Amino acid sequence: MATVTADLDPFVHPALFYRGTHEYLQATLPFIRGGLTAGEPVAVAVPERNLRLLRTQLGEAASEVHLVDMTKAGRNPGRIIPGVLRAFADRHADRRVRIIGEPIWPGRSVTEYPACVQHEALINLAFPGRAVTILCPYDVEGLDPEIVKDAEMTHPVVIDSAGLRLSDAYAPERVIHDHNRPLPDPRDAATLSFGDSALMHLRDFVAGHASDAGLSGERLEDLRLIASELAANSLDHGGGHGVLRIWAENGQVVMDVSDAGHITDPLAGRRPVDPRQRGSRGLLVTNLLSDLVRVHTGEGGTTVRVYFTI
Structure with missing residues (x-):
C-alpha cells in the first residue's frame, strides 16, 4: 500500500x-x-x-x-x-x-x-x-x-x-x-432564561441540577465554568440574553445554551489562543473541557450543546 x-x-x-x-x-x-x-x-x-x-x-x-x-x-x-x-x-x-x-x-x-x-x-x-x-x-x-x-x-x-x-x-x-443541523429537543429539561443579572444564579442552577444527576467534583466545576462562558458569549454576541437547558440522558448530563447570535467562523473555538490575547475564549474552553460538543448555528440563532459523562 x-x-x-x-x-x-x-x-x-x-x-x-x-x-x-x-x-x-x-x-x-x-x-x-x-x-x-x-x-x-x-x-x-x-x-x-x-x-x-x-x-x-x-x-x-x-x-x-x-x-x-x-x-x-x-x-x-x-x-x-x-x-x-x-x-x-x-x-x-x-x-x-x-x-x-x-x-x-x-x-x-x-x-x-x-x-x-x-x-x-x-x-x-x-x-x-x-x-x-x-x-x-x-x-x-x-x-x-x-x-x-x-x-x-x-x-x-x-x-x-x-x-x-x-x-x-x-x-x-x-x-x-x-451537518449543521438543528439539534433534537430534550424530553424533560430544566430551563432558565437569563440576561445580565442572572449569571450567578445560572451557575448555581446548573450545579444543582448536574449534582442531582450524579455529576461531582472537578467535572461539576468544569460544567459550571462552561455554563458561565457560554452565557457570557450570549450576552456579548447573542443579543444580550439566552436560554439554558439541562437534563440527564443515557448516563450523561447534557446542557445547551441558545441565543440569537450566528457563528460565522467555522473554526470558532478550535484555534489555540495566546493567554495574553484579550477576547472571548468561551467556545475554546467548552471544546477543551467537554466530552462532546454539538453546535447548530444560522441566521435564526445558535445552540451550543455539551455532554458530560456521569
Whole structure:
C-alpha cells in the first residue's frame, strides 16, 4: 500500500482506507519511520488498540514518537484541532511534522458522528499553508459505508489497497454545511432564561441540577465554568440574553445554551489562543473541557450543546 509524502503541497491530508491489521501497518509504519528518518517530528493519535499495536511494532523507536490515545484526547472531536493537532504542530512550527490522526472508529455513537465528520472537514481550513501531513485511517471493515463515503468528501487524497488517488468527491465546505443541523429537543429539561443579572444564579442552577444527576467534583466545576462562558458569549454576541437547558440522558448530563447570535467562523473555538490575547475564549474552553460538543448555528440563532459523562 502506498504512503504519502508532501513534496509539492505544504499541507497534505490523506484518508487511509484499510482492511485489517496488515494493511494498517503496511501504511502507517513507513509513514512514521519515514518521518523519523527525515528528522520530522511525528505524532500518532489513534484509538488505544491501534496505539498498542504501533507501539509494539515500532519497538525502541516508539520513544521518538508522540503517542496519544484518541479515545481520550479526541473523545470530543472539537478538542482535536486545538488540543492535539495544532498543539503538536505549533510546538514544531519551524519544521514539517507528520501526524496520524484517527478520530472516527467503530463504536462512535450517532450523536458523536456529526461532530466527527465536521472535524475532519475543518482540518482542511485549519492548516492551509502549514508544513503538516495528517494521515487519517479509516477501518472500512468496521465502519458504515456511508462514513467511508463522507471521508472521500473530507479528504483531498485517498489511499487504499489500489494505491493513492485524488478524491473526486472532495467537498469539505458542503460537509460542514450539511451537518449543521438543528439539534433534537430534550424530553424533560430544566430551563432558565437569563440576561445580565442572572449569571450567578445560572451557575448555581446548573450545579444543582448536574449534582442531582450524579455529576461531582472537578467535572461539576468544569460544567459550571462552561455554563458561565457560554452565557457570557450570549450576552456579548447573542443579543444580550439566552436560554439554558439541562437534563440527564443515557448516563450523561447534557446542557445547551441558545441565543440569537450566528457563528460565522467555522473554526470558532478550535484555534489555540495566546493567554495574553484579550477576547472571548468561551467556545475554546467548552471544546477543551467537554466530552462532546454539538453546535447548530444560522441566521435564526445558535445552540451550543455539551455532554458530560456521569
